[in-house]
Amino acid sequence: MTTRIIGIGACVPDTIVTNNDLTAFLDTNDEWIRERTGIGERRVSTEMGTTALAVEAAKRAMEDAGVSPEELDFVILATSSGDNSFPSAASEVQGIIGALNAVAFDISAACSGFIFGLHIAQGFFASGIYKKGLVIGAETLSKVVDWSDRSNCILFGDGAGAAVVSAEETGLIHMLMGTDGRKSKVLDCVGRTLGNCLTGFKPEMGFMKMDGKEVFKFAVRKVPEIVNQILDESGLAKDDIDYFVLHQANMRIIESAVKRLDIPMEKVPTNIERYANTSAASIPILLDEMKKDGKLHRGDKLILAGFGAGLTWGATLIEW
Numbered sequence: 166m167t168t169r170i171i172g173i174g175a176c177v178p179d180t181i182v183t184n185n186d187l188t189a190f191l192d193t194n195d196e197w198i199r200e201r202t203g204i205g206e207r208r209v210s211t212e213m214g215t216t217a218l219a220v221e222a223a224k225r226a227m228e229d230a231g232v233s234p235e236e237l238d239f240v241i242l243a244t245s246s247g248d249n250s251f252p253s254a255a256s257e258v259q260g261i262i263g264a265l266n267a268v269a270f271d272i273s274a275a276c277s278g279f280i281f282g283l284h285i286a287q288g289f290f291a292s293g294i295y296k297k298g299l300v301i302g303a304e305t306l307s308k309v310v311d312w313s314d315r316s317n318c319i320l321f322g323d324g325a326g327a328a329v330v331s332a333e334e335t336g337l338i339h340m341l342m343g344t345d346g347r348k349s350k351v352l353d354c355v356g357r358t359l360g361n362c363l364t365g366f367k368p369e370m371g372f373m374k375m376d377g378k379e380v381f382k383f384a385v386r387k388v389p390e391i392v393n394q395i396l397d398e399s400g401l402a403k404d405d406i407d408y409f410v411l412h413q414a415n416m417r418i419i420e421s422a423v424k425r426l427d428i429p430m431e432k433v434p435t436n437i438e439r440y441a442n443t444s445a446a447s448i449p450i451l452l453d454e455m456k457k458d459g460k461l462h463r464g465d466k467l468i469l470a471g472f473g474a475g476l477t478w479g480a481t482l483i484e485w
């Protein structure tokens with residue numbers, strides 16, 4: 166058995182923060198941000214945390230699939246910005262939506278998280294132990310970025326996307342994943358520092374730090390590499406693929422991948438202009454938009470590809 170996405174849903178906060186809005190407290194401008202990143206605005210949450218966004222996305226995905234919460238065997242939630250150290254956001258979602266037959270846990274793989282979640286589902290389905298589940302990517306990165314760091318905070322936004330996945334005869338065709346932990350420091354956010362009865366200090370929390378140039382170099386090489394690898398390993402050609410759904414990190418990274426892969430831009434949907442980088446949520450939010458726009462038809466072949474902190478990367482070739 167393999168993994169088929171049978172329902173998709175998304176939720177972003179209502180509040181829009183444009184590039185011009187950022188100039189109120191940051192030495193930046195719309196032209197710089199658009200030119201370097203393709204981002205025009207992002208959603209920033211003032212009320213809904215990661216769990217609340219995930220719950221709404223999950224409900225919409227279940228409605229789209231026509232699946233009730235009791236039918237779910239697992240809830241996998243990918244996030245780097247959960248509301249708690251514990252319990253997991255997935256546990257909270259499971260309780261709120263009433264998926265009481267499901268095991269629920271979070272995974273941490275930054276922007277590759279949704280793809281890694283699909284691959285964990287694939288393991289469950291291939292082994293035959295589970296039949297249905299939710300894979301969610303949800304983030305409130307607005308609380309993790311340093312809003313005085315202009316080369317970083319402009320890049321990210323809040324949101325959640327969710328997919329109901331089901332064990333079926335056809336669906337996931339091929340998958341690959343990877344990690345290079347030697348590069349873990351080029352994009353990081355330290356958690357609580359050591360602080361205890363022996364050190365005499367209260368723990369402190371860090372903010373996201375990124376070596377933008379290093380991440381950029383890595384991404385423009387890695388994205389085309391993994392797309393080519395998954396095509397080679399599956400024996401399919403670029404022309405066989407209806408859409409390349411790439412992690413929405415930076416328009417320049419996407420354009421560079423399109424050029425290196427020599428694929429038409431019409432096959433590479435984007436929404437980074439409106440949502441910025443929503444990390445683990447970016448791919449399911451984009452899939453949800455594509456479905457609503459009538460772009461996805463049963464049997465379409467899609468390559469989903471992402472990269473992120475870790476450094477991590479992953480690609481999936483699926484039939485819709």
Ligand code: ACO
Pocket residue numbers: 192193194197198201202275276315316317319320352376377378380381384414415418442444472473474
């Ligand atoms: N507005 C105006 N000027 C700025 C801003 C800003 N928001 N940010 C930086 N600058 C300035 C810098 O201070 C610098 O000025 P200086 O030359 O006087 O020192 C100048 O612009 C150039 O800065 P660079 O950092 O060299 O700009 P660069 O062209 O590298 O672009 C960027 C920076 C956009 C971050 C780029 O490196 C990038 O996109 N990297 C990849 C980021 C990414 O994709 N992250 C996601 C990673 S994975 C995940 O999804 C979690």
